[in-house]
Amino acid sequence: MQTRALDRIHFVTRHFNGLQGFRYWVPLGLIALSVGGTTYFENPQFLILRAVLFLGAFVMALSASWYYKRTFGEVEPQTASPAREVETLSIYCPAGPTPRLGGFQRMSPMVRSILIPLGLAVVLFTVFQTIRPDLIIDEDESLVQPPWATLSVSLALQDGPWTWPMRTHSTNKAMDGQLMYALLGSCFFGIWLGRGRRLSQSYYLGLGIVLLGLAAFGTFLGKFYRSEGETARIVDTLLPAVTHLWVAVLFCGAAMILAGLLDHWQLARVLGKPAKETQS
Amino acid sequence: MSTTPFEQLASLDRLVHDPARLAILTALSACERADFLFLLRITGLTKGNLSSHLSKLEEADLVVIEKRFVEKKTQTLVRLSDAGRQTLEGYWKEMAELRESASRWRPQNAALVPAPG
Numbered sequence: 001m002q003t004r005a006l007d008r009i010h011f012v013t014r015h016f017n018g019l020q021g022f023r024y025w026v027p028l029g030l031i032a033l034s035v036g037g038t039t040y041f042e043n044p045q046f047l048i049l050r051a052v053l054f055l056g057a058f059v060m061a062l063s064a065s066w067y068y069k070r071t072f073g074e075v076e077p078q079t080a081s082p083a084r085e086v087e088t089l090s091i092y093c094p095a096g097p098t099p100r101l102g103g104f105q106r107m108s109p110m111v112r113s114i115l116i117p118l119g120l121a122v123v124l125f126t127v128f129q130t131i132r133p134d135l136i137i138d139e140d141e142s143l144v145q146p147p148w149a150t151l152s153v154s155l156a157l158q159d160g161p162w163t164w165p166m167r168t169h170s171t172n173k174a175m176d177g178q179l180m181y182a183l184l185g186s187c188f189f190g191i192w193l194g195r196g197r198r199l200s201q202s203y204y205l206g207l208g209i210v211l212l213g214l215a216a217f218g219t220f221l222g223k224f225y226r227s228e229g230e231t232a233r234i235v236d237t238l239l240p241a242v243t244h245l246w247v248a249v250l251f252c253g254a255a256m257i258l259a260g261l262l263d264h265w266q267l268a269r270v271l272g273k274p275a276k277e278t279q280s
Numbered sequence: 281m282s283t284t285p286f287e288q289l290a291s292l293d294r295l296v297h298d299p300a301r302l303a304i305l306t307a308l309s310a311c312e313r314a315d316f317l318f319l320l321r322i323t324g325l326t327k328g329n330l331s332s333h334l335s336k337l338e339e340a341d342l343v344v345i346e347k348r349f350v351e352k353k354t355q356t357l358v359r360l361s362d363a364g365r366q367t368l369e370g371y372w373k374e375m376a377e378l379r380e381s382a383s384r385w386r387p388q389n390a391a392l393v394p395a396p397g
Contacts, residue, residue: 005303006302009303009306009310010309010310011310013306013307013308013310013314013322014310014311016318072317072321073316073318073319074314074315074355075311075313075314075315076312077311077312078310078311078312079312271321271322276326
């Protein structure tokens with residue numbers, strides 16, 4: 001038995017419930033896709049698609065729970081012992097005051113995975129709300145045409161001092177999308193930290209960076225805009241993703257599904273197939 | 281008196297040092313308790329082997345085995361006992377010491393070591 005194998009056993013057992021991708025991320029992603037792809041457009045076909053995706057997500061969440069229990073068994077996660085938490089906070093600990101990170105790592109994974117994204121999201125939200133959006137975004141979401149027909153966005157630099165209530169409806173929606181990227185990105189980043197910054201979990205880091213990057217790009221869009229009315233090519237390519245709320249929801253949904261599939265793959269790879277009894 | 285790495289290796293707890301039992305104990309140390317099916321999947325052992333190893337660990341009071349009925353079927357839940365947790369921690373401490381002493385160890389009389397060829 002190699003040390004690496006033992007490490008993998010320890011990791012999978014510790015995060016067994018969180019790695020059940022078809023139980024959490026994939027259904028959530030399907031719901032996000034159904035909301036993002038259909039809510040903002042009045043079309044009967046979209047309504048059917050939305051209903052199918054919603055129903056599929058609920059059925060998947062329920063059946064996945066049964067599937068994981070039947071296929072891989074059950075694990076009751078470790079609860080953080082209160083005595084341990086007090087010890088990490090106490091300066092009277094026999095080993096002396098423990099470093100902050102050490103104490104932080106001794107928290108239960110659940111507490112850590114909630115605290116990190118919440119803290120990061122609060123900071124990002126504050127930053128995004130205080131940054132002045134110096135662009136006016138004008139979108140066409142007339143609800144009677146297919147989504148792809150609304151992808152073009154017109155931008156205009158804002159003249160004069162910006163005041164809070166002066167933002168257009170489209171700018172507000174774009175900011176909601178950016179906030180969504182920031183929240184999901186920080187959540188993914190928090191999961192990567194909470195799972196011990198392992199190489200095998202680097203897809204959470206990658207997805208987190210992409211989503212946080214999109215949030216930052218949307219916030220600083222004005223810096224990439226040229227006053228002559230031209231925009232850089234990269235800006236043109238990424239513009240729909242940071243200005244349309246529905247595209248942001250689709251992106252987030254796709255990221256959730258990808259994370260869920262990779263989580264499940266990790267679980268299935270380590271737990272493999274049960275060994276068969278050899279007949280003598 | 282200092283001991284050689286070989287003496288340390290010989291004094292390791294055989295009950296824990298066995299790869300299959302070490303895998304079981306490692307899995308149990310990362311959770312509150314796990315059921316038989318999960319241990320089967322994570323260790324890659326057969327049912328018979330897993331049962332046998334669990335019995336040995338239970339006899340040594342390293343694990344606690346509980347049985348309960350779920351949907352008219354028996355579910356076996358296994359958890360690490362306090363003694364088991366201490367034993368495992370002690371084992372890893374010993375392994376760390378062994379690694380340390382093995383990296384420092386040099387043959388006392390190098391001239392007696394036959395040259396290759």
